[in-house]
Amino acid sequence: MMETIRAAFVIARRDFTAIIFSKSFFFFLLGPLFPVLVAIAAGGLGKQVNQDIGRPDFGVAMSTEESRQLVAAHIGLSKSLGDFANLVQLPDENPADTDFASRLNDAADKPLTLIISGTLDNPRITGPPGDLNRWKGRIGLLVQMAQARPTPVDVELDIVTSTGGATKRDRLITAQGGQAILILLTMILAGMVLSNLVEEKTNKIIEILAAAIPMDAIFLGKLFAMLAMALVGITVWASLGFIAIWSLGGQLSNLPVPAVGWPLFGILMIFYFSMAYLLLGSLFLGIGAMATTVREVQTLSMPVTMGQLLVFFIAFSSITKLGEPIEWFATIFPFSSPFAMIARAAQMDNVWQHGLALLWQGMFTLIIIRFSVMLFRRNVMKSGNSGRKRSLLARFRR
Structure with a gap:
């Protein structure tokens, strides 16, 4: 086991050094500019999620x-303005004490954005300042239609720091953003493992390495070398992004805080990107083991690419x-787990589930690597049953 780890480290150091100090690495760092533009243009893919968040x-x-x-007035108003909210019936209570909003939130089946109380003659809405300013006009119109009044209704505003609904929406936004970043980075970076392996197969370098080092160590070394290269690129992109935000006067403190907090969320982003990269990279290694030419790589990788998009849509x-x-x-x-778990980190504060998820993803990665090594030995090194049959046939002819 230690020999395999040492050999994998040698391969990883060799590949990492060759890539980082190459001229093409600079152009690799410029690569994300084009997918970012495509991602902005394709922002309509999150329409349904945004509707769930915004309603x-x-x-x-x-x-x-x-x-x-x-409720009757809401049905009538929705026909002209659209169904802009859900109305949830709550107990009729006196909002005199300061715990009014929190108690009614506990009584509801789901977190509430605002609470409409009082009477139709003297309506009162309770919620955070941003939501009150956004919805007070429609609520006033709603009360006016319920009373069939010709004149607008004055609505009393009761400001609270936050509500469960506002916190839920903020965390959903963070979950959506974290998942989109992971998906984008994985799509950009994971395919480089496949091209690297096919190139070395064409040059016969991989066969020379296989004669001196166990194949498990070669595959592990290549995976972690490409992962290290990807993390270097992400560090550069993140640094440039922070500099750009700071230069434009943006404030990171205004971003919605995830349930686990920003420090742990950032660590989990790194871990889940690493697992997503290793899972997809190990699968691409298996494809590279079966392919002998670039054309075969394109043919074999097409189902994986389509499956990858399906996994992204399911997680999203x-x-x-x-x-x-x-x-x-x-x-x-396993392949959608990193993206779904980062969304959970933004919405749920229990940490133990992430340890189990990372362990499960790591175990599945090792299984795929072992399977890829078997394919490589059978298709490239000509070992396995077919190799033994040819050897026996050659001996018989002698």
Whole structure:
């Protein structure tokens, strides 16, 4: 085991040094500019997620009759303005104490953005300042339609620091952003493992290495060398991004805080990118083991690329479905697990689940590497059953 690790380190150091000090590495650092432009142009893919995030839940803490009138007015208003919110019936309570919003949030099945209370004659909305300014106009119009008044209604505003709904939306935005970054980086960087292996197969370098070093060590070394190169590139891009944000006067403190906090979220981003890269890279190594030419690589990698897009769509669509079957599938399936788990890190504060997920992803990576090594030995080194049959046939002819 130690010999394999030492050999893998030698291969990793060789590949890493050759790539970092090459002239093409500079152009590699410029590569993300084009996918970023494509990602901005294709921003409509997150429309459904944005709708789930942007459609708030309003709690209604009024009498039964007034709540019925408000719901009827909401149905009528939605026909002209669109269904802009969900109305959730809550107990009719006195909002005199400061814990009014938190108690009604606990009584609701889901986090609420605002709470509409009081009466239709004297309506009151409770929520954070940003949400009050955004929705007070429509709520006033809603109360006006419920009363069939010809004149606007004055709505009393009760400002609180935050609500569960606002925190939920902020964390969903962070989950969406973290997942998009992981997907974009994986798409840019993972394919380089395949091109590196095919190039060395064409030059017969890989066969020379295989004669002196175990194939497991070669594959592990190549994977981690490419991962180290990718992390160097990410460090450069992140540094340039922070400099650009600082130069333009942006403030990172205004970003929505994930459930686990920014320091741990940043660490998990690195770990989950590494696991996503290793999983996809080990799969590409298996494809490279079966292919002998660049044309064969393109043919064999096409199903993997389509499957990769499907995995991304599953993980992306599960952001707003925390705890549902599709989200559990995205969490357990190894290739979508890193993306689904980073979304969980933004929305859930329990840390132990990430340790289990990283362990599961690491085990599956080793399984794929072992399978890729078997394919390489069978197709390149001519070992296995076919190799033994040819050897026996040659002996028989002698």
